[in-house]
Amino acid sequence: MHLFIFLHELVAMAANMFVVPQTKGTVLCCKCGILMAPNPANMCVTCLRSEVDITEGLRKHATIMHCPECDSYLQPPRTWLKAQLESKELLTYCVKRLETDLKKVRLVNAEFIWTEPHSKRIKVKLKVQKEVLNGAILEQSYVVEYVLQDHMCESCTRFQANPDQWVASVQLRQRVSHRRTFFYLEQLILKHDAAVHAIKIKQMDQGIDFFFANKSHALKFVEFLDKVAPTKRRESKQLVSHDPKNNSYNYKYTFSVEISPICREDLICLPPRVAVSLGNLGPLVICMKVTNNIALLDPCTPRQCFLDPDQYWRYSFKSLLGSRQLVEYDVFNVEVVSPEFNVGGSKYVMADVEVARVTDYGKLFYVRTHLGHILKPGDRALGYDLYGANNNDNELDKYQNLVIPEVILIKKSYEEKRQKKRGKPRPWKLKALDMELDESKGRGYEEKMNTEYEEFLRDLEENPELRFNLSLYRNKDYQPSEMASVSDGDDVPSVPLEELLADLELSEEEGGDDSMKD
Structure with a gap:
């Protein structure tokens, strides 16, 4: 048996040694x-x-x-x-x-x-x-x-024949003296293509009007607004024509959407019922963030609560002081009184600080603030001057024996350091809606709009949470060499380059070329 296996292996080896290579024929x-x-x-x-x-x-x-x-x-x-x-x-x-x-x-x-x-x-x-x-x-x-x-x-034929030939309109309004909310909403609308079906967008006093050729498109846009802002709406319709032969009716629909007048960084005095429903919060609180809910922070404890739209519109209270009434203070001394803690995803440190108005060093204020993690002696901060303010708020009068702090600090100020970079271009830019501007206001209104837009851009640089849901694009006209004269030691907030996106038009063209090459 072993001899047979040996002979079989020997024959196999001999066959492998004499394999004739095959050539491909032609x-x-x-x-x-x-x-x-x-x-x-x-x-x-x-x-x-x-x-x-x-x-x-x-x-x-x-x-x-x-x-x-x-x-x-x-x-x-x-x-x-x-x-x-x-x-x-x-x-x-x-x-x-x-x-x-x-x-x-x-x-x-x-x-x-x-x-x-x-x-x-x-x-x-x-x-x-x-x-x-x-x-x-x-x-x-x-x-x-x-x-x-x-x-x-x-849709284009109908619009060219009569530009006012719309079926549904959305009248978006906010009863405040600035347009910071609309600058933010504009970027959200652009990112999500929420107004892609709008045949016309028109800037109005205290708001924007959107016109649609279909009622369903307007309803979809209103639902989007409900998800990104605390809103309430009213719907109305107007009969345009009626055909008695086939019993058909044509209407024009109007959706009136009002945004809460509470804005980010506003100082609010909560009504007693609202304060009790929120666990005796405040009553003096700061609005930290506005989405479909309103995030409120007590700067003295600090505690944070969220106010949903139904709770707000049930009482419809207003701000005690707004961001346009912020006063700049010099910080002289900072004493930390608590370790760092996290509230709603943001980090805070309670501290006792000594401040004085930049325009008046005659009085020093000793206040407690939640900004102990970013303030240090020599900095400047923006806050509300309750010591010199005349408060005619009905909600404030409902509280008896309420101790009102002299100053409530809101955020750190970089205005003095920004003077060095004034006029320098930013490495990023934002896109804008194709909107008909209101030119009847005059040059003064245009300058006011430009100032508010510049403040909005600064807020984006200072607050990473604010730009989290927005799309910022690289500025092709920006030249880094122009900023070489500015010292790197200035701690002025800026947008990191890794957060910037390429221009959408360019990326689509590049994507199309790549797909055709494959």
């Missing part, structure tokens, strides 16, 4: 006679293409409807698709227009061929495969030229 093309690898047709690729054209019968020209107003394309029968030139969406749309022809062949690749944007032509290079003579598979490329025919979509 044949002559039956047409031109050149050497080639064998294939079922016995013809080279050049001769095979001269005999068979797999693109025969496939469309090389097509016409597509293009709306020049909203840059969309008609997808029969009535759907309009928005897409930019040389984007992934447009390439998919162009290929689908040839869906009937591509059933005859197998599509391998598709890519754009560059054309002049104003030529009204789109060229797509397609690579297809098909089985030809005796099972041979032939691959071939060809170009399809699409001719753009301008034709406005229904």
